[in-house]
Amino acid sequence: MKKILIFITALLIALIGVLVFNTLSLKSKQLVSANGVPLQLPVDQNAVEHLSQAIQINTISFADSIKMAEAQPRFDSFIRFMKSTYPLVFTSLEDTIINGRNILLEWKGSDASLPPAILYAHMDVVPIEQNTIAQWKHAPFSGDVADGYIWGRGALDDKGSLISIFEALTRCLQKGLKPQQSIYIASGSDEEVGGNTGAEAIAQYCRENKLHFGFYEDEGLMVTQGVVPNMKKDVALIGTAEKGYITVELMVNMPGGHSSKPQKQTALDVLVKAVKKVHDKPFEKMLSPSTDGFIDYLASEMPGPLKVIFANKWLFKGLILSEYEKTDAGNALVRTTGVTTVMNAGLQDNVIPTQVSAKINFRILPGQTTQQVEEKVKEIIADNRVHIIPGEKVEPSQSTPANSWGFKLLQKTSAEVFPDAVVAPALMIGSTDSKHFTGLTDETYRFFPTRMDNEAIGSFHGINERIKIPYFMETIRFYETLLNNMQTFSAENRK
Numbered sequence: 001m002k003k004i005l006i007f008i009t010a011l012l013i014a015l016i017g018v019l020v021f022n023t024l025s026l027k028s029k030q031l032v033s034a035n036g037v038p039l040q041l042p043v044d045q046n047a048v049e050h051l052s053q054a055i056q057i058n059t060i061s062f063a064d065s066i067k068m069a070e071a072q073p074r075f076d077s078f079i080r081f082m083k084s085t086y087p088l089v090f091t092s093l094e095d096t097i098i099n100g101r102n103i104l105l106e107w108k109g110s111d112a113s114l115p116p117a118i119l120y121a122h123m124d125v126v127p128i129e130q131n132t133i134a135q136w137k138h139a140p141f142s143g144d145v146a147d148g149y150i151w152g153r154g155a156l157d158d159k160g161s162l163i164s165i166f167e168a169l170t171r172c173l174q175k176g177l178k179p180q181q182s183i184y185i186a187s188g189s190d191e192e193v194g195g196n197t198g199a200e201a202i203a204q205y206c207r208e209n210k211l212h213f214g215f216y217e218d219e220g221l222m223v224t225q226g227v228v229p230n231m232k233k234d235v236a237l238i239g240t241a242e243k244g245y246i247t248v249e250l251m252v253n254m255p256g257g258h259s260s261k262p263q264k265q266t267a268l269d270v271l272v273k274a275v276k277k278v279h280d281k282p283f284e285k286m287l288s289p290s291t292d293g294f295i296d297y298l299a300s301e302m303p304g305p306l307k308v309i310f311a312n313k314w315l316f317k318g319l320i321l322s323e324y325e326k327t328d329a330g331n332a333l334v335r336t337t338g339v340t341t342v343m344n345a346g347l348q349d350n351v352i353p354t355q356v357s358a359k360i361n362f363r364i365l366p367g368q369t370t371q372q373v374e375e376k377v378k379e380i381i382a383d384n385r386v387h388i389i390p391g392e393k394v395e396p397s398q399s400t401p402a403n404s405w406g407f408k409l410l411q412k413t414s415a416e417v418f419p420d421a422v423v424a425p426a427l428m429i430g431s432t433d434s435k436h437f438t439g440l441t442d443e444t445y446r447f448f449p450t451r452m453d454n455e456a457i458g459s460f461h462g463i464n465e466r467i468k469i470p471y472f473m474e475t476i477r478f479y480e481t482l483l484n485n486m487q488t489f490s491a492e493n494r495k
């Protein structure tokens with residue numbers, strides 16, 4: 001007995017030793033800029049007016065092709081606006097307008113052996129819900145500049161980014177920057193409805209012209225403020241992967257009839273049971289490479305006990321995963337989720353319906369596939385009265401490793417422009433136009449370089465969308481610094 005006790009005590013001491021050792025030997029993965037002071041590149045003060053004007057041109061996109069054709073004049077005027085506001089960009093770079101409303105610009109590099117880079121930002125915006133208009137402090141398409149903000153639909157998503165890229169390009173051209181690798185700038189017109197006539201058309205053009213990018217950067221995660229639990233510092237989250245999706249329709253056809261003489265089981269009973277079965281059997285929780293990297297990058301920045309846990313993933317993985325799944329956002333990061341979004345059943349209260357259906361929308365973790373989701377749904381329901389019909393689907397993206405050239409480039413740039421912020425890779429749970437560029441690029445990043453707290457995040461696709469003017473200035477500085485860093489970084493790190 002005594003021997004066993006001694007053995008257990010020794011084991012415990014050894015375990016504590018390992019935990020302490022791992023925690024103490026944690027090395028910060030953060031870069032420290034020269035003196036911790038943000039780069040103070042001057043920004044053209046007209047940039048504010050330019051974003052305001054861009055917001056005033058309504059570029060709502062539609063999935064319906066007829067509505068999109070009706071909106072064409074507004075996209076024409078947006079492209080005219082871009083050309084007249086950024087003449088230096090459009091005269092110095094070669095421009096191609098694809099499908100009449102998507103921009104692709106090529107800035108030819110001096111070294112054709114280097115893989116080109118592409119910066120992407122969509123020009124379209126989501127509609128305004130009519131019943132929310134009264135709640136907007138400034139009309140959605142006013143582009144008002146007031147109280148330190150630029151107001152309106154698109155200020156954040158994604159004209160804030162698009163205009164910042166063009167302001168930065170103009171600065172670089174004025175200073176005579178000559179890129180080594182070719183740099184492409186692209187802007188699609190229908191990201192918000194799937195990107196099939198925008199990003200897809202641009203990607204198609206790139207495929208036809210045998211283009212292959214070494215670096216692709218799109219909208220996505222941000223420099224979050226108070227969003228990552230337990231982190232006091234701002235965290236620049238760089239999206240290194242994004243979830244895929246599939247919508248699965250469940251359909252049941254059974255005899256109906258008069259509600260006064262119901263069958264033991266109706267089509268609707270069978271459907272509801274199937275939906276509940278799927279709901280009650282969630283996918284297994286796991287750490288995808290991006291979330292795994294997120295933990296590694298933040299471990300050394302965490303307060304006391306959390307540092308021990310993050311530094312010893314080998315032991316605490318289960319605990320970390322169960323903490324994550326407690327919140328909706330955390331849960332979405334650690335598993336493939338499914339939610340019923342549409343149900344169609346019944347016409348009248350005294351008629352038993354003969355055909356009923358439900359749509360379940362799944363968001364799939366990188367590493368899993370749409371086929372696995374379909375198979376699992378079939379297996380869980382296990383009822384051949386339920387027809388399982390796969391709908392629109394997109395596979396999850398590849399995960400770009402955090403030791404890639406582009407991640408290091410973005411991290412260096414972030415350290416210079418946001419020296420107070422920590423950088424970490426992360427998983428993007430939403431979908432971006434980057435999915436259309438699968439196979440066209442080696443490295444894909446989803447990062448909107450601007451500071452954002454929970455309130456601002458809530459205005460995405462919501463009410464009172466706006467960007468703080470000093471934050472908008474930082475975004476412009478970020479892109480200018482990125483374009484500059486690409487040059488020196490190529491020489492140091494690529495060859």
Ligand SMILES: [Zn+2]
Nearest residue numbers: 157158191219
């Ligand atoms: Zn967007």
